[in-house]
Amino acid sequence: MLEVILSALILLGALFTFIGSLGLARLEDFYTRLHGPTKATTLGVGSLLIASMVYFSTRGEGLSLHELLVTLFLFITAPVSAHLLAKAALHLRLRSLAVVPPRAEASAPQQANRDAPSDETVQR
Amino acid sequence: MKRHLLPHPLLTPALTLIWLLLVNSLSFGQLLLGLLLGWLIPLFTLRFWPNRVQVHKPLTLVRFVLVLLYDIVIANLEVAWLILRGPRRVHPGFVEVPLALRSELGISLLANTISLTPGTVSAWLSPDRTTLVVHALDVRDPEALVATIKRRYETPLLEVLEPC
Amino acid sequence: MLSTAVSIAFLLVGAAFVMALLRLLYGPDQPDRILALDTLYVNTVALLVLLGIHLGSALYFEAALLIAMMGFVGTVALCKYLLRGDIIE
Numbered sequence: 382m383l384e385v386i387l388s389a390l391i392l393l394g395a396l397f398t399f400i401g402s403l404g405l406a407r408l409e410d411f412y413t414r415l416h417g418p419t420k421a422t423t424l425g426v427g428s429l430l431i432a433s434m435v436y437f438s439t440r441g442e443g444l445s446l447h448e449l450l451v452t453l454f455l456f457i458t459a460p461v462s463a464h465l466l467a468k469a470a471l472h473l474r475l476r477s478l479a480v481v482p483p484r485a486e487a488s489a490p491q492q493a494n495r496d497a498p499s500d501e502t503v504q505r
Numbered sequence: 506m507k508r509h510l511l512p513h514p515l516l517t518p519a520l521t522l523i524w525l526l527l528v529n530s531l532s533f534g535q536l537l538l539g540l541l542l543g544w545l546i547p548l549f550t551l552r553f554w555p556n557r558v559q560v561h562k563p564l565t566l567v568r569f570v571l572v573l574l575y576d577i578v579i580a581n582l583e584v585a586w587l588i589l590r591g592p593r594r595v596h597p598g599f600v601e602v603p604l605a606l607r608s609e610l611g612i613s614l615l616a617n618t619i620s621l622t623p624g625t626v627s628a629w630l631s632p633d634r635t636t637l638v639v640h641a642l643d644v645r646d647p648e649a650l651v652a653t654i655k656r657r658y659e660t661p662l663l664e665v666l667e668p669c
Numbered sequence: 670m671l672s673t674a675v676s677i678a679f680l681l682v683g684a685a686f687v688m689a690l691l692r693l694l695y696g697p698d699q700p701d702r703i704l705a706l707d708t709l710y711v712n713t714v715a716l717l718v719l720l721g722i723h724l725g726s727a728l729y730f731e732a733a734l735l736i737a738m739m740g741f742v743g744t745v746a747l748c749k750y751l752l753r754g755d756i757i758e
Binding site: 384385388389391392394395398399401402403405406411414415418422423425426429430433436437440445447450451454459462465466468469472473475 | 673712714722727730745752
């Protein structure tokens with residue numbers, strides 16, 4: 382019984398990891414590609430880690446809960462890196478299938494000013 | 506005096522728990538060492554944490570975390586299905602979410618929540634911190650999406666962190 | 670049964686690696702490549718956890734934790750580089 386649950390968790394985790402990467406390879410613009418790895422892959426690795434937790438806890442060497450730490454870490458860091466990547470993409474004005482709100486793009490430093498150093502940099 | 510010795514009462518048990526998970530044991534010695542670390546690390550990193558976090562309604566927070574876990578699973582199924590159906594059928598779009606939260610912690614928690622849940626990634630925060638631009642993978646009705654985000658995630662966070 | 674499941678899982682995660690590598694090669698922009706690298710890190714964590722179950726050894730967990738941490742720091746540093754551009758502080 383336990384083995385069935387474990388196998389199901391492992392297969393589910395691997396499947397989600399695969400689907401996340403498939404999204405990365407298959408979707409058409411950067412912003413939609415961002416969704417695959419941040420969500421599907423996080424859950425995939427999450428269920429693999431739960432499987433590992435159950436496996437090592439039931440081998441009779443005491444509880445093994447430290448996989449929770451990796452899961453927690455991934456759930457905290459995945460959104461942060463996704464947000465930063467999206468911000469960098471907006472900054473670089475990547476091609477998008479959706480209409481980008483003008484304010485978000487306008488906030489990026491003006492391309493023209495980049496070559497000419499501003500007053501501050503000259504002073505330094 | 507109490508504020509001086511224990512600047513972040515919530516951080517100490519959290520750090521102790523993380524230490525116990527890291528060493529993967531529950532012996533008395535490790536518990537003691539974890540408590541010591543949980544007490545010393547907040548003291549030494551006090552400068553990075555100027556504001557004390559206060560949780561006002563713990564039950565709302567617990568319910569919020571449970572709703573969030575459920576939504577993460579649903580989100581993943583939805584995104585997986587969208588990816589498998591093929592890139593032709595998705596309707597991506599940007600929506601702007603006006604924020605009622607004011608604190609840095611609240612906004613970053615909301616942005617992380619949005620990134621973890623159904624087909625949305627928070628992409629950009631306006632410099633005056635009033636609007637969050639969110640990219641959605643499959644958006645048919647932008648107003649409904651904004652309303653869902655505000656009702657489901659922002660309201661509980663407001664109640665927990667910034668009660669009026 | 671468990672070993673069959675682990676074998677299939679190895680195949681699926683390996684295929685995921687290939688997908689991320691394709692994106693890393695074809696690109697077209699820098700954020701795409703950073704995203705591909707980030708995905709590779711997460712996939713490596715998955716692979717190490719699988720290897721741990723396969724070999725019945727908990728040793729690989731520490732490596733997985735370290736890779737997850739380093740991957741996050743690397744992604745953030747690269748994104749910061751893109752955001753700041755060539756502006757020297």
